[in-house]
Amino acid sequence: MPHILIVEDEAAIADTLIYALQAEGFTTCWLSLAGDALALLAREAFDMVILDVGLPDISGFEACKRLRRFSEVPVMFLTARNDEIDRVVGLEIGADDYVVKPFSPREVTARVKAILKRVAPSPVAAPVPSGPFQVDSERVQIHYRGHLLGLTRHEFRLLQTLLAQPERVFSREQLLDHLGVCVDAGYERSIDSHIKSLRAKLRAIAADAEPIQTHRGLGYSYSPSHS
Structure with a gap:
């Protein structure tokens, strides 16, 4: 229960x-x-x-x-x-x-x-590599260039969503949906704050990389070529 x-x-x-x-x-x-x-x-x-x-x-x-x-x-x-x-x-x-x-x-x-x-916990699965990232859904962890990222639950799900479909542009509304937040709750702009936090954590490991790309007026994507 x-x-x-x-x-x-x-x-x-x-x-x-x-x-x-x-x-x-x-x-x-x-x-x-x-x-x-x-x-x-x-x-x-x-x-x-x-x-x-x-x-x-x-x-x-x-x-x-x-x-x-x-x-x-x-x-x-x-x-x-x-x-x-x-x-x-x-x-x-x-x-x-x-x-x-x-x-x-x-x-x-x-x-x-x-x-x-x-x-709810997902079925046990081996960590999934995505370029320099390694996603471990079972442990709710993501490694970047061999370094464990200290992510909140929302940051983990946001990055996991982007990594799962490289180059796809996700709107803020779509990302909110993947976070499990109702789009009508007025949280769209909070996605920008999560992206800012994620970028800071990634730059702390690789200052010259920019794996999360901004598409003005559209949303965000993961770009392997910039990782």
């Missing part, structure tokens, strides 16, 4: 989520403070975290940043705000989805199922 941690300081909202998730067969744990949740996540494994942004001790954004220092567990934000900048920031710091209150419990449950399906 997938085990979901709910971090929400409003009891009524937490109760609604608990009821909806348990009705679909999930097990749940509820905490009202981010600090308590981080301590629990450091010692216990969960399949997903539903995290309120406006918590009384630590903001959900800051809690997610701290969480990403030691865990890549999927995170869904809950918030009363619907500003685009908040949605973009949420994705950039490692969230998998962003739901605005008031919300439909059925919709949240459906999104939880979709996220867990996307992050």
Whole structure:
């Protein structure tokens, strides 16, 4: 049974989520403070975290940043705000989805199922070479010119998508789809931030290479000839 941690300081909202998730067969744990949740996540494994942004001790954004220092567990934000900048920031710091209150419990449950399906382990497969890159999907690792890249989960999936189809130009919307993020969530520009971060990590290994190419007005591609 997938085990979901709910971090929400409003009891009524937490109760609604608990009821909806348990009705679909999930097990749940509820905490009202981010600090308590981080301590629990450091010692216990969960399949997903539903995290309120406006918590009384630590903001959900800051809690997610701290969480990403030691865990890549999927995170869904809950918030009363619907500003685009908040949605973009949420994705950039490692969230998998962003739901605005008031919300439909059925919709949240459906999104939880979709996220867990996307992050489910793939069948064991040997690392796949792609020029100077070596992609190990089982270990969620990519080596570049023999060096292991320190990637977030989103960066791994983004680079993996580009490497799988050299020279193909992917639009931001298509890349979001491969990351498992709804295109209508307003995250398109966050792809640029992920690409910038990826390029910095690649240049730290090979300053003269430019394997990720920009196609203005269209999107991005992987170019083996520039690797």
